[in-house]
Amino acid sequence: MNPATRSAFPGFAWSLSRQKTLAECPRRYAYEYYFSHNGWLADASEETKRIYRLKKLTSLEMFFGSSLHNVIQNAISNYSKSRKIPRPDDLVRLVRSSLNAAYIDSTRHYGLWFDKPSRYTMFRDVYYGDGLPPDKIEEIRSRIGACAESFPKSKTFREISGGRNVRLMELERFRTLPFADVDVVVVMDIVYRDRDTGRWVVADWKTGKESAEDRTQLALYAMYLQKLYDIPSIRDITIRNEYLATGTWREYKLEPIDVDNTLYVLERSVMEMRRYMEDIDGNVPYELEAFPLTEYTRHCERCNFKELCGR
Numbered sequence: 001m002n003p004a005t006r007s008a009f010p011g012f013a014w015s016l017s018r019q020k021t022l023a024e025c026p027r028r029y030a031y032e033y034y035f036s037h038n039g040w041l042a043d044a045s046e047e048t049k050r051i052y053r054l055k056k057l058t059s060l061e062m063f064f065g066s067s068l069h070n071v072i073q074n075a076i077s078n079y080s081k082s083r084k085i086p087r088p089d090d091l092v093r094l095v096r097s098s099l100n101a102a103y104i105d106s107t108r109h110y111g112l113w114f115d116k117p118s119r120y121t122m123f124r125d126v127y128y129g130d131g132l133p134p135d136k137i138e139e140i141r142s143r144i145g146a147c148a149e150s151f152p153k154s155k156t157f158r159e160i161s162g163g164r165n166v167r168l169m170e171l172e173r174f175r176t177l178p179f180a181d182v183d184v185v186v187v188m189d190i191v192y193r194d195r196d197t198g199r200w201v202v203a204d205w206k207t208g209k210e211s212a213e214d215r216t217q218l219a220l221y222a223m224y225l226q227k228l229y230d231i232p233s234i235r236d237i238t239i240r241n242e243y244l245a246t247g248t249w250r251e252y253k254l255e256p257i258d259v260d261n262t263l264y265v266l267e268r269s270v271m272e273m274r275r276y277m278e279d280i281d282g283n284v285p286y287e288l289e290a291f292p293l294t295e296y297t298r299h300c301e302r303c304n305f306k307e308l309c310g311r
């Protein structure tokens, strides 16, 4: 890309994880969403490349979650073509092999990761010299088995495979949709429509514990779906979290008041983010020093950028 036409900062898009990062630490937010931008380019400054590299560090938990999501996505796509019910053993094998490859990257291919941090994996614990904690490895090992057993028995998979007249919607996983005057990032796992009842279902695979934000995230999905497919009432959409580690699920139906509340949360959050912008239209931030370090040092322990800010 011609450096003259390249933008120094990305366009603004709101997401729940962006909001969470800002709430935890404004400095980390600055690194993640502004000062790592363009760090993948050969002619970027060494400082920008360094920030970008650190941004790409991952945790065992996050890597496991994203591997399992990919494996499930493929299993559903294979099911739609072949009607073959996925076997838990196969799911376990696939997730394990991607975790093993990531471990090899982290422990043996430092140089490759250093040059191409988006192609290779580096676990944060390995990078910072502590190694992967044995208790975490053990926990993830048992979670892989539990999640693989739960997936074919999940309410969502049983609904799409149980002979109902269901239409799976083809969706790109990452979409943005304008709400009010901002783009909102929506990452949906699965959406389908029961043609007999007219009911829409949007579901999310969760590989960790329940959290207070799960419902807000699903509310955004429902609002997105309603807009995208012109669904007359938000009440026609069932939103569901599938907690695969425990084999449980929670589902909700939204009321119009939930939509108002979610929009309120979104607006407040965007206002907070704009306080850090020198130019709102261009999404240009103030200097790095304008983003304070968090007061809650417990967030520092698991932060990718701890070698930069001195905590």
Ligand code: SF4
Binding pocket: 024, 025, 026, 027, 028, 293, 294, 297, 299, 300, 301, 303, 304, 305, 306, 309, 310, 311
């Ligand atoms: S180490 Fe702590 S203060 Fe520094 S960026 Fe990370 S979370 Fe913020």
